Amino acid sequence: xxxxxxxxxxxxxxxNGESYIEAQLNSILTQTYHNWTLFIRDDCSKDSTLAxxxxxxxxxxxxxxxxxxxxxxxxxxxxxxxxxxxxxxKHYSFDYYMFSDQDDIWLESxxxxxVKKLHQTENLLSKSIPVLxxxxxxxxxxxxxxxxxxxxxxRALNPTITDLPHLLVQNNVTGxxxxxxxxxxxxxxxxxxxxxMHDWWITLVASCFGQIVCIQEPTILYRQHKKNVIGATKxxxxxxxxxxxxxxxxxxxxxxxSIVQARTFLHVYRKELSPEQIRILNxxxxxxxQNKFIRIITAFKYHFLKxxxxxxxxxxxxx
Numbered sequence: 411x412x413x414x415x416x417x418x419x420x421x422x423x424x425x426n427g428e429s430y431i432e433a434q435l436n437s438i439l440t441q442t443y444h445n446w447t448l449f450i451r452d453d454c455s456k457d458s459t460l461a462x463x464x465x466x467x468x469x470x471x472x473x474x475x476x477x478x479x480x481x482x483x484x485x486x487x488x489x490x491x492x493x494x495x496x497x498x499x500k501h502y503s504f505d506y507y508m509f510s511d512q513d514d515i516w517l518e519s520x521x522x523x524x525v526k527k528l529h530q531t532e533n534l535l536s537k538s539i540p541v542l543x544x545x546x547x548x549x550x551x552x553x554x555x556x557x558x559x560x561x562x563x564x565r566a567l568n569p570t571i572t573d574l575p576h577l578l579v580q581n582n583v584t585g586x587x588x589x590x591x592x593x594x595x596x597x598x599x600x601x602x603x604x605x606x607m608h609d610w611w612i613t614l615v616a617s618c619f620g621q622i623v624c625i626q627e628p629t630i631l632y633r634q635h636k637k638n639v640i641g642a643t644k645x646x647x648x649x650x651x652x653x654x655x656x657x658x659x660x661x662x663x664x665x666x667x668s669i670v671q672a673r674t675f676l677h678v679y680r681k682e683l684s685p686e687q688i689r690i691l692n693x694x695x696x697x698x699x700q701n702k703f704i705r706i707i708t709a710f711k712y713h714f715l716k717x718x719x720x721x722x723x724x725x726x727x728x729x
Contacts, residue, residue: 413529418446418521418589419504423490425453427512428462430633434512435466439473443521448510449498451477453490459512491585491608492600499595507595509609511586513633515554520545520629524589531623532591540594540620542612544569545587548628552635561632566718569624574617574687575713577610578672578694579665579725582717583622585609587630594620597682604674606667614675618687661728669695697729705729 420438424431438448450467452460467474477497485493491509498504506528508521528543535541546569547561558564567582588609594616605611616622676683676691683691693712697705706726709715716725 413525414443414445416445416505416525416529418443418506418508418525419498419502420446420448420508420510421491421494421498422448422450422510422512423453423487423494424450424455424459424463424512425484425487425490426455426457427459428455428457430513430635431459431462432466434510434514434516435474437514437516437518438510439470440518441516441521442519443525446473446508446521447502447504448474449477449494450474451479451490451494451497453484453487454479454481488605488608492605495595495598495600504592504595506589506591508589509585513635514586515550515631515633517629517631521589523625523627523629527623527625528589528591531621535621537591538593540591540597540616542583542588542590542594542616542620542622543625544583544589544622545625545629546627547584547587547630547632550631550633552633554631554633557634560628562626566721568717569626571717572617572622573713574614574690575694576715576717577613577617578691579668579714580716580721581607581610581613583609583613584632585612586632588612590616599678602674602678604670606664606671611671611675614671615679618679618683661724665725665729666698669698702729 450463452463463476467476477494506525524543524545528541531541548556549558549561549564551557561584562569569582571582585608590612597619598612598615600608600611613622672691673695676688676695680688690712693708694714697708697714700708706729709729716722
């Protein structure tokens with residue numbers, strides 16, 4: 411089967427994105443791969459974002475669909491993405507699925523490169539195997555000036571790490587680069603408030619029940635600006651080290667969120683998980699009940715470790 415036949419659903423979540431949304435929409439519209447539908451849900455923007463979206467939907471009615479939103483206040487990006495995917499699944503069926511942020515720029519062959527790699531992976535395995543694909547990113551400032559040629563290097567991430575213990579502690583898959591197949595989409599169950607982040611949850615599902623593959627080349631300009639919901643801080647710099655050593659409460663918050671998420675994951679998927687996966691999840695969930703010394707020993711024994719030496723030091727300081 412020619413990979414150009416695969417139908418793609420792109421899920422774009424917006425909120426007060428008038429500054430950058432047109433550039434992102436244009437980068438999607440000029441992709442080399444054309445067999446896609448863009449589904450957009452605005453999260454109660456207070457600026458002109460919705461008006462911009464409506465103008466594009468009128469110009470490209472066959473490709474852009476705005477999902478109605480009757481809410482009176484913003485629910486956050488995680489819930490917005492989950493709502494989009496839930497709506498799409500109710501009304502349509504696609505071969506592959508993608509997320510899009512409102513402020514990035516997609517390189518022109520992003521969709522084509524992703525489809526080709528995912529299609530090849532399915533041919534090697536089976537279409538019944540859940541597959542998650544992701545790519546590297548090029549980090550840029552608000553004016554698209556280069557900050558880092560590789561997000562993986564910028565954040566000291568190793569995309570070849572796909573095992574459950576490591577991913578319970580730190581996600582290394584960025585949502586706006588994801589593409590996943592129907593087999594994975596069928597088992598996601600994203601509608602749970604205890605999910606830390608939608609892309610992190612999807613990564614855990616793929617790790618446990620399928621395959622994670624990576625294109626280690628950037629397919630996106632990852633724009634960093636003051637309004638980023640989740641930005642990219644450069645790792646292994648003196649400033650980053652100082653923040654970690656001086657007491658960064660965000661580390662503790664993230665660890666607590668990861669434990670809550672793991673408990674929810676075990677509850678949702680217990681019947682499908684292997685005995686070993688259940689054991690790993692239970693150990694991780696109960697790590698906070700142990701004393702400091704035992705927590706550190708457990709983290710090393712089971713590989714509940716972040717990626718990069720500075721990240722690991724920060725984790726162990728506040729574990």
